[in-house]
Amino acid sequence: MKTVLFLLLLFVLSITTSAQAMSDDQYNQANAIYLEAVNSDDEERVQQAIKYFDQLQLNKPFDSLIKSFRGSLESIMATHVYMPWNKMKHVELGSEQMDEALDELTEIHNTTEFNGTALSILIRFNIAQSYFQFPDFLNRFQDAKDLISEILETPQFTDASIEVKNGVYALAAAMAEKEGDKSRQIELLS
Numbered sequence: 001m002k003t004v005l006f007l008l009l010l011f012v013l014s015i016t017t018s019a020q021a022m023s024d025d026q027y028n029q030a031n032a033i034y035l036e037a038v039n040s041d042d043e044e045r046v047q048q049a050i051k052y053f054d055q056l057q058l059n060k061p062f063d064s065l066i067k068s069f070r071g072s073l074e075s076i077m078a079t080h081v082y083m084p085w086n087k088m089k090h091v092e093l094g095s096e097q098m099d100e101a102l103d104e105l106t107e108i109h110n111t112t113e114f115n116g117t118a119l120s121i122l123i124r125f126n127i128a129q130s131y132f133q134f135p136d137f138l139n140r141f142q143d144a145k146d147l148i149s150e151i152l153e154t155p156q157f158t159d160a161s162i163e164v165k166n167g168v169y170a171l172a173a174a175m176a177e178k179e180g181d182k183s184r185q186i187e188l189l190s
Contacts, residue, residue, distance in 0.1 A: 022063065027114040030056065034069045043080035049073050064101040064109065068123045071097030072130040091138065098127045102147075110156055117164045118156035125151060125168055132171060141178070148172045 022030070030053070037049035053070040060066060075094030078087040101123055109120035128147035131140035151157055151168055160168075169188050176184035 022060070022065075022114070024115055027065075030066070030069065034073065037073060038076060043077075046073055046076055046080060050077070064104040064123050065114075065119055065126075067097050067104070068101040068126045071095065071099075071101065072126060075130055075134070091134070094130070095138075095140070098130060102127060110154070115161050117160040118154075121151050121154065121156055121160055121164060121168075124148075125164060125171075129167075129171060132175065141175075144171075145175055148175065 033049050033052050037046045040046065050070065050073050053066055053073060056066045057063070057070060071094040073094070074097060075091050078090040078094075081087055081090065105120055105123065109123065110118050112119040114122060124147045128144045128151070131144035131147070134140040148168060148171060152172065157165070157168070173185045173188040176182075176188060
């Protein structure tokens, strides 16, 4: 019994340590590499970003933020391959990693911040953006909406950075537009 408790304590400490092991500067660098790949049509840039996040995951296997970035990038690779089965492989692998990142969220993710924004918000927002971009037949739109609702309802959202808040409101407005809810879209954009 003591061994089990000791191992459980080590596991919890490894999650806590890995979640707090990234500095704001390291996060900013990772985020810049991610955004550069996401906003590029260059397959090579996406592959380089995947390698970068694979390397980060080797050092921090429990870091849900890295896993969410990596899953999103894997899904983006689907746009760079031609065969439908390869597209689905990339989407499924990416979705699996993003879902794992969501499953790993704990209270430590609410209290750990990067640039003044709770880690849990950054993870949910990243995944919501990714799921929103998925084709409709993959049925991830509702998941994206649920994640945005969770973000808007969490107390940590009031302290989030203005850039993250603007991004969340813009994504929520785009979702309202997709559903044809003009009044909700205008409310979110104002």
